[in-house]
Amino acid sequence: MPAYHSAFNEYSDAMQAGNMSILPIRTKIRGPAPLADPEQGDIIDETLDLFRANSLFRNFEIKGPADRLLIILILYISDCLAKIGSARTVPTQIEASKMLNTLSVDNFAIPGDAGFPLNAHYAPPQSRADAEYLRTYLTQVRQELAVRLVERLYADGTGKPSKWWMAFQKRRFMNRSLGS
Numbered sequence: 267m268p269a270y271h272s273a274f275n276e277y278s279d280a281m282q283a284g285n286m287s288i289l290p291i292r293t294k295i296r297g298p299a300p301l302a303d304p305e306q307g308d309i310i311d312e313t314l315d316l317f318r319a320n321s322l323f324r325n326f327e328i329k330g331p332a333d334r335l336l337i338i339l340i341l342y343i344s345d346c347l348a349k350i351g352s353a354r355t356v357p358t359q360i361e362a363s364k365m366l367n368t369l370s371v372d373n374f375a376i377p378g379d380a381g382f383p384l385n386a387h388y389a390p391p392q393s394r395a396d397a398e399y400l401r402t403y404l405t406q407v408r409q410e411l412a413v414r415l416v417e418r419l420y421a422d423g424t425g426k427p428s429k430w431w432m433a434f435q436k437r438r439f440m441n442r443s444l445g446s
Contacts, residue, residue, distance in 0.1 A: 269323040270316045274309055275330030283400040284377050284389040286338075287331040295413075297406025298399055310411050313339040314418060318431075321439045334388060335407075341383075341444045342408055344437065345369065346415055350427055351435035359420040362427065366412035374408075374444065376401050383444065 274280070280287040281300075289309045290302035302308040309332065317340055320326070328334060346366050350357060357365060375381035376397060378390025391397040419427040 269320050269326045271327075271329050272309065272312060272332035272336045274312070274332035274335075277332065280331065282331055283396050283403070284391045285331055286334040286377065286388060286400070288400075288403055289332060289335060291407060291410055293406065293410040295406055295409045297409075298402050299406050309335060309339070310407065310414055312336070313343065313411065314414060316340070317343050318434055321434050321437045323439070326439075328387060337384065337387075337439070338404070338444070339407065339411060340439045342411060343415060344434070344439060345444050346412060347432060347435040350419070351432060356426050358425055359416060362419065363413070363416045366416060367409065370408035370412045371405060374404070376404065 274287065274289055277287070277289065280289050282288060287309075288299070290300040291308045291310055292302045292304055293299065313336055316336070320336075320340055321344065326333070326337065328337070346369060349365055349369055350362050353361075353365070375383075376391070377385060377388035377400075378397065379385075382388070391400050419431050422428060
């Protein structure tokens with residue numbers, strides 16, 4: 267059974283940094299990301315929907331530039347779940363939100379950096395300005411993803427993260443981690 271790919275691979279209006287799409291997102295967080303239509307899903311919704319299914323796969327064939335962004339976001343969700351799971355006590359929704367917000371703004375490697383785990387599959391940004399734009403875009407996307415992930419994790423109202431999500435905290439998509 268093949269892995270699930272991004273529906274945004276056919277999105278022709280997307281800018282690119284390196285060979286990765288810069289897709290519009292629905293957000294209230296300031297940043298360089300183009301704003302998406304609030305009535306339709308964006309790459310963050312798609313990532314959250316496909317995370318659990320795709321995290322079971324060790325191989326992933328990249329079919330377009332949106333798949334590259336999808337891979338980075340899936341790996342980031344894995345790091346978020348590992349961060350929540352490694353806490354000494356089960357974090358409340360507010361504590362988890364603070365932890366993930368801190369994780370999202372921490373310094374991280376982008377394609378082309380020495381510490382980026384998937385450099386073989388990603389082209390580095392063309393210029394220093396493109397690299398800085400990509401870093402700020404990914405920071406904004408990571409912040410929005412952290413907000414939406416916490417909403418999903420604590421959606422049942424018990425004050426504890428969903429066991430159906432936390433079961434994937436040790437799973438590694440493509441046996442990789444962003445190393446956060």
